[in-house]
Amino acid sequence: xxxxxxxxxxRQMKPRDHVxxxxxxxxxKHRVLFTYLKAGLDQGEAAAYIASEExxxxxxxxxRRFGLDVDELxxxxxxxxxxxxxxxxxxxxxxxxxTLQRWKRMYDEVVAKGFKGLRVxxxxxxxxxxxxxxxLVEYEQALHRVLxxxxxxxxxxxxxxxxxERGGELLLDLIKSHSNVMIVGPEGGVVKSH
Amino acid sequence: xxxSLSSQREALVQATDYGLMVLGETVRGTIYQxxxxxxxxxxxxxxxxxxxxxxxLEGLLGASARVIERQIAKNLYATLGLxxxxxxxxxxxxxxxxxxxxxxxx
Numbered sequence: 040x041x042x043x044x045x046x047x048x049x050r051q052m053k054p055r056d057h058v059x060x061x062x063x064x065x066x067x068k069h070r071v072l073f074t075y076l077k078a079g080l081d082q083g084e085a086a087a088y089i090a091s092e093e094x095x096x097x098x099x100x101x102x103r104r105f106g107l108d109v110d111e112l113x114x115x116x117x118x119x120x121x122x123x124x125x126x127x128x129x130x131x132x133x134x135x136x137x138t139l140q141r142w143k144r145m146y147d148e149v150v151a152k153g154f155k156g157l158r159v160x161x162x163x164x165x166x167x168x169x170x171x172x173x174x175l176v177e178y179e180q181a182l183h184r185v186l187x188x189x190x191x192x193x194x195x196x197x198x199x200x201x202x203x204e205r206g207g208e209l210l211l212d213l214i215k216s217h218s219n220v221m222i223v224g225p226e227g228g229v230v231k232s233h
Numbered sequence: 234x235x236x237s238l239s240s241q242r243e244a245l246v247q248a249t250d251y252g253l254m255v256l257g258e259t260v261r262g263t264i265y266q267x268x269x270x271x272x273x274x275x276x277x278x279x280x281x282x283x284x285x286x287x288x289x290l291e292g293l294l295g296a297s298a299r300v301i302e303r304q305i306a307k308n309l310y311a312t313l314g315l316x317x318x319x320x321x322x323x324x325x326x327x328x329x330x331x332x333x334x335x336x337x338x339x
Contacts, residue, residue, distance in 0.1 A: 229294065
């Protein structure tokens with residue numbers, strides 16, 4: 040599959056879609072995730088990016104290079120770039136219930152402001168660094184609860200981290216247990232979609 | 234017991250079929266189509282052009298390719314009746330070479 044087809048897939052994602060993405064470098068990650076968020080912003084949705092592989096400022100800079108008017112989008116509340124310590128692992132603790140509540144609150148806020156929906160993405164690297172991979176897997180299973188709301192989600196995994204976890208078994212388990220999986224390689228990629 | 238090189242090659246093609254099934258039948262078909270159009274490599278030619286297959290998988294799947302290759306190798310070893318030990322730095326090329334030697338195919 041060519042990269043353009045991957046980009047077409049993320050542009051066409053619908054509310055309640057939950058996709059797990061495996062990427063191998065930052066360039067691919069930026070291109071796919073920013074395309075996905077921009078498609079939502081262009082149709083009147085709000086967007087959120089939880090950063091943990093890079094800092095929020097690095098993400099903002101990369102978004103500007105991609106062509107997003109970050110300052111304007113943030114000013115009118117259409118875009119939020121959030122540090123993982125303020126969203127996932129707060130005060131050294133990760134709570135699935137609280138994280139799901141945060142998503143719900145964010146959704147309610149953007150809808151109250153008049154946005155048509157919400158597209159979110161979260162980098163998962165912090166769970167690997169903090170040795171909270173089991174919690175992450177549990178969270179992935181629970182995420183469908185907030186996806187009853189009109190929001191779409193892409194969870195971004197660095198393939199290099201996942202491939203080394205449990206001798207590669209984690210990657211296989213995640214692929215098997217999720218109906219929407221996207222793997223992006225340097226020369227293309229594949230999409231497993233229900 | 235030694236096995237012929239042709240049966241080892243057949244076993245590798247089957248192991249590849251099973252290994253790629255983790256991604257589902259549609260994705261497996263996409264991968265075969267893609268490696269044929271981009272790398273001129275047909276499914277049946279994978280054993281003869283294994284380095285090309287490895288390169289194609291890495292191009293498509295990045296770091297995830299290593300895990301899929303390990304899965305293919307695991308299936309291959311099971312079919313050939315060999316004990317499988319995962320090796321961190323081995324690709325499908327090294328696994329197949331090792332299996333061939335172990336079965337006396339070269």
